[in-house]
Amino acid sequence: MLRVENLRLGFTSGKTALAAVDGISFSIAKGETFALLGESGCGKSATAQGIMRLLPAAGRILDGRVSLDGENLLALSEADMRAYRGGRMAMIFQEPATSLNPVLTVGQQIGEVLWRHLGLAGAEATARMVDLLRQVGIADPERRLNEYPFQFSGGMKQRVMIAIALAGEPELLIADEPTTALDVTVQAQILDLLASLQAQRGMAILLITHDLGVVARMAHRIGVMYAGELVEVASREEFFSRPHHPYTQALFEALPDISRRGQRLTTIPGQVPSLAAMPPACRFADRCGHVMAVCREQWPPWRGAGEHTVRCHWHGEASATDAVHHDITELGVATGRDFLAVDDLKVHFPIRKGLLQRTVGHVRAVDGVSLAIAPGRTLALVGESGCGKTTVGKALLQLIAPTAGSVRLGGHEWVGLKGERLRAARRHMQMIFQDPFASLNPRLRVGEIIAEGMEALGVAGDAASRRATVVALLGQVGLPDEAVDRFPHEFSGGQRQRIAVARALAVQPELLICDEPTSALDVSVQAQILNLLKKLQSELGIAYLFITHNFAVVEYLAHDVAVMYLGRIVERGRAEEVLRSPQHPYTQALLSAVPVPRLEGAAAVIRLPGETPSPANPPAGCHFHPRCPHAMEVCRSRYPEVTEVSATHAANCHLLS
Known part of the structure; x- marks a missing residue:
């Protein structure tokens, strides 16, 4: 149905055109899903924009042919192309808000x-x-x-x-990261919908993603892109059982998993080369663990045939999963008294209406949360969007004033602190926000951003000692000394997140609240950040509250897990207990919906009807009963008490009582 032949796309810079997509060829049959994989900056989205002829003003189609059922789309007038866009071919864009x-x-x-x-x-x-x-x-x-x-x-x-x-x-659907912003339950629902529509209509899908779990679930064939080129094309079975290219193997090795819990994740050194500095031969050579002299001198040819072809000089077939892992010392042993103790925390936002803005109700964003974290341990707080996870994190820091409840850090009460006392207390607890670009001041240099908290809290002495401390912190998070005098926009997403980590560490906190710190990152950059957090915990004994919906990260990093639904904790326990033996139907549904990056081993997805109810009008009884497949009459009338499954595992569910 779709045939792309030697497509070259570029972006003009002055009088020159820099190639972002450099001669890629692939085809997609009717009813087939072809997945494009690769890190940010590899040219995946530019390829999709080129096919749809939706390139930005500086974009140019330099060469090649794109045909849909034999019709050359690149030769059509703009008026004729409009009949194709949205009709015979459509695109799901990565950022719905824009x-x-x-x-x-x-x-x-x-x-x-x-x-x-x-x-x-x-x-x-x-x-x-x-x-x-x-x-x-x-x-x-x-x-x-x-x-x-x-x-x-x-x-x-x-x-x-x-x-x-x-x-x-449409006959052809281009889906650019269609489920990145979605919870696992909604993601499963959307993937099921696309698969069923594909079966009904014979629709072809070009799927652009960096989630290997989604690829395993949806794709028939996979193409791996690196620096504007395809480097490996394989069927789903071949791709997951025998990845050949060193880059593909490195992507698999960077995935967090419970089997790698005490080990350092393999990372890919460096980053994707810029358009202006493309190597003349193999573009992956500078980051490859198997690089040879020929890799820097000659463009690698395609080899292989049929369902599996690869562009690489290296002929070794060993998967990266055979690589040697470096152990990371685990400090996650409970040390008696909890460092952070949260008891019955509530955050209710008033709903105001009318000319006089009278309060007519409340949004119960957080409705009685209790949790505890011991020194040197990681508690993962998981749940769907809108359940109140981020509000909990902000309420702990008093960025949002709690309505009721207690937050004790090291035995000292935080709720009610104001002014200088609150500012001084915040030294002990810091937050890493979800979007590093939005949380770093674009007008300040990196050194000023990191030193700002130190100055405000009087941590370091004079300017010279502060600068020395900043340089040491940058080294600790794996950034060079010269980063001190650069601005945030000069760094990649992963590097910006490292700067955010350094800023949080600058005031020597005992607890870090990490709000989805890896959600916007490629798997290779995610591995770097997770290795960094593990290393800092082993060296400094920092405790983490890790807010996330990525269960692979939870398996790798967390010691304890708390599952949140509609403002309340519904299950808590050691990570291995909650992930291996979930007791609450909601936890079971969440875990069943997680796509796994392998061909077998995935459990049947538990479908949850409807969506999360509004926290302004929660259901009577158990909040989960309208969506629960096991709901009983008692669930509709009375909220369940805590049931102890073991000494460290508990859930709020009538099925257990």
Whole structure:
């Protein structure tokens, strides 16, 4: 159906055009899913934009051919191309917030596609829109058609984007990281939807992702991209059983897993070369553990045939999983008294209406959370978006004032602290935010960013000693001394996250709250950050509260796990207990929905109907009962008490009582 031949795309810089995609060729058959894998900056999204002819102003198609059912798309006029876009071919963009029109309702945006490509209008179009929103799992679709994008959460915006892409009944769907912003339960729902539509319509899918679990679940064939080139193409079975290229093997080796718990994850040194500094021969040579002299002199040829081809001079077949691991000392042994003790923490936001802004209700974002962390241990707080995880983290630091409850750090109460006392106390607890670019001041140099907290809390003495401390901190997180005088925009995403870690460590905290610190990172960069956090914990004995929805990271890093649903903890225990023997139906559903990066071993996904209820109007009884497959009459009337499964494992569920 789709054939891409020797496609070259570039971006103009002055009078020169720098090639971002350099001569890639692949094809996708009707009803097939072809996955493009690789780190950020490898040219995956540029390839998709080139196929759709949606390159930015500086983008240029330098050479090649893209044909859909034999029709050369690159030779079509822009007017003819509009008939293809949204109709015969559609794209799900990576960032839904910037892809949806903020001044049009969701119904208007879906309706535009239906009218233009299918000729539907009026009641017929409305019925189709309602059906599309219901298919992608949006509750109460009749009402939500008239709402604007800002009234939807990030995950729901992504589902709207998918509904728009599917509205024109495309023959080819290009999905650019379609599930990155979604929880595992919604991700499973969306992947099931795409698979069922593909089976019904014979739709071809070009899937761009860095999640090997999603690839294992969806792809028929896989192409690995590096620095604008394809370096390996294989069938799903060949790819997961015998990866050949050193880059592919390194990506597998960087995945966190419980089997690597006490070991250092393998990382890929350096980063993807810039467009202006592409090596003349093998582009992976500078980062490759098997580099030879010929790799720096000659462009590697394609070898292999049929279902598995690879572009590499190295002929060794050993998978990177045979590599030697370096042990990391574990300090995670409970030391008696808990360092952080949170008791019945509540954060309720008032709902105000009317001219006088009277309070008519409350959003119960956090509704009675209790947890504890011992020195040198990691507690993972997991759950779907909107369950209150980040609010807990901010309330612990008093960035949001708790409504009720107690937060004791080292025996000292934090709730109620103000002014100088609160500022001094914050030295002991710091936060690493989800988006490192948004949390670093773009106008300050890295040295100033890291030293800012030290100055405010009086940690280091004069300017010279502060600078020396900053340089030492940068070395500790694996950044060079000269980074002190550079700005945040000059660093990659992984390096910016390291700067955020250094800033948090600058005031010598005993507890770090890590809010999804690796969610936006490639697996290779994620491995670097996880290795760094493990190393710091083993050297400094820091405790972590790790907020995440990535269960592979939980398996690798966490000692204890707390599962959160609608503002409350529903299950807690040692990581091995909760992950291997989940007791609460919600935990079981979450774990079943996690895509695993291998061909076998995945359990059947437990489908959860509907979506998380609003914390402004939680259900009576057990909050989970409207979605629970095992709900009983008692679940609808009474919230379950804590049931001790073992000395270290407990859950709130009537099934256990």
